[in-house]
Amino acid sequence: MKKVLHISKYYFPFSGGTEQIARDVVLSLKDSCEQKVIAFNDGKEDKIDFVDDIEIIKCGCFAKISAQSLSISYRKQLHKVIEEFNPDIVIFHYPNPFVASFLLKELKNRDIKLVVYWHLDIIRQKFLRVLFNGQNRKLLERADKVIATSPNYIEGSKWLQSVKEKCVVVPNCINVERMELSAEIKERAEKIRKENKGKTICVAVGRHTEYKGFTYLIKASKLLDDSFRVFITGKGELTDSLQKEAEGDSKVIFTGRIDDVELKALIYASDIFCFPSITKNEAFGLALAEAMYYEKPAVTFTIPGSGVNYVCLNSENGIEVENRNVEAYAMAIKKLANNEELRKKYGMAGKQRVEENFLSSIFAMNISKEIKNINK
Structure with a gap:
């Protein structure tokens, strides 16, 4: 039985896309490999946890610089x-440059295979992007295999292009059990529909945060009439500015952070799923896949090099428009709102x-194979 050490910035129950994928990888290999995980603790102390009967070594974090955790x-x-x-x-699991420097030294002169799970390029932190150029080259040279989440990201990343022969695609996944609709969710969804009777519900x-593109959705909403309702969930550093931008537009409703039942009910009750992300920081779009599983047609922007346009195919599962083009985004929403047959067609195809591509069972099979x- 092979021994596998997983290195993730953080790990479950810490909530985040990379952390969820790291856990999905561990669960996929649970029956075939002996495993351990090392990650940062969200506190200052070192600790040992067990998640799914796997030992998780958590190293205390004393500070963060440009979202990079530091540990003594x-x-x-x-x-x-x-x-x-x-x-x-x-x-x-990349990016995690602070740890990458230690890992490269530890792997020197050791016969240990390295799989780099490339979640995304460092884009926003320009200083870090330049600082770690050399480290990235060494990391990818040392890698025996590089996993990307979509072919689009391989084509759009200069780093992955440099080691294209090492790259394989393993799309992210959704857990069908987690997506099950309870009676409570269905009842809440019906109530949301009644509360918004006669309206086209967009979610x-x-x-x-900037790359999610909510400012463009708010601008697009101002081009819609009052037959629409646009729900925006969550919070973040831009919440105040987004709410200020939406002032005077009663169509836009900020829900804040909501629990899982309310979130699923809102998506299930919706007519259109709006996914206005604008940069490659949105490497895949797991929430997009979840909405498609609920048969919701989506409206997206074209994002060169992102997996978003791989998850949702233009004119098959939704409508993709020019990046940041507010008028085109509003027109796409109107087109779907005015054509119930098209919404159903895209929803079923989604x-x-x-x-066929993004379920946890398929993910587990792909990871195990790689x-x-x-x-070999």
Whole structure:
């Protein structure tokens, strides 16, 4: 049985896209590999947790710089786990540049296979992007295999293009059990429909940060008439400015952070799913796939190099328009609102696409295959 060490910035129950994928990878290999995980703790102390019967070594974090966690104990803990556990394979979730420097030193002169799980390029932090150029080259040169979440991201990333022969695609996944609609969710969805009777319900989901593009959705809403309702969930550093921008537009409703029941009910009750992300920071779009599973047609922007336009195919599962083109975005929403048959067509095709490509069972099979074949 192969030994696999997973390195993720944080890990479940910490909530985040990378953390969820890291757990999905661990669960996919649970029956075939002996595993450990090393990650940061969201507190200052080192600790050991067990999640899904897997040991999670958590290193205390004393500070963050440009969203990068820093730890005094990490290098010692990484060395210890590699010495004592002696893994056959390390799966490293990128970006995590602080840890990458330690990992490269630990792997030197060791016969340990390295899989780099490339979630996204460093884009926003321009200083870090330049600072870690050399480190990225060394990391990808050392890698035996590089996992990307979509072919689009491989084509759009200069880093992945540089090691294209090492790259494989394993799309992210949704958990069908988590997506089940309880009686409570269905009842709440029906109530939302009644509260918005006669309105076209549009829903957008995500943290209020620049790359999510909510400002363009708010601008598009101002081009719609009062037969629409635009719900925007979540919070973030841009919440106040977004709310100010939406002042005077009663169509836009900010829900704040809502629980899982309310979120699923809102998506299930909706007519159109709005996904206005604008940059490659949106590497895949898991929320988009979840909405498609509920048979919701989507409106997206064209994002070169992002997996968003791989998840939702233009004129098949939704409508894709020119990036940041507010008028085109509003027109796409209107087109779907005025054509129930088209909404149903795109919705049904969207669910089929998810079922054929983005389910956890398919993900587990893909991950297991790639790890099994790493020595070949």
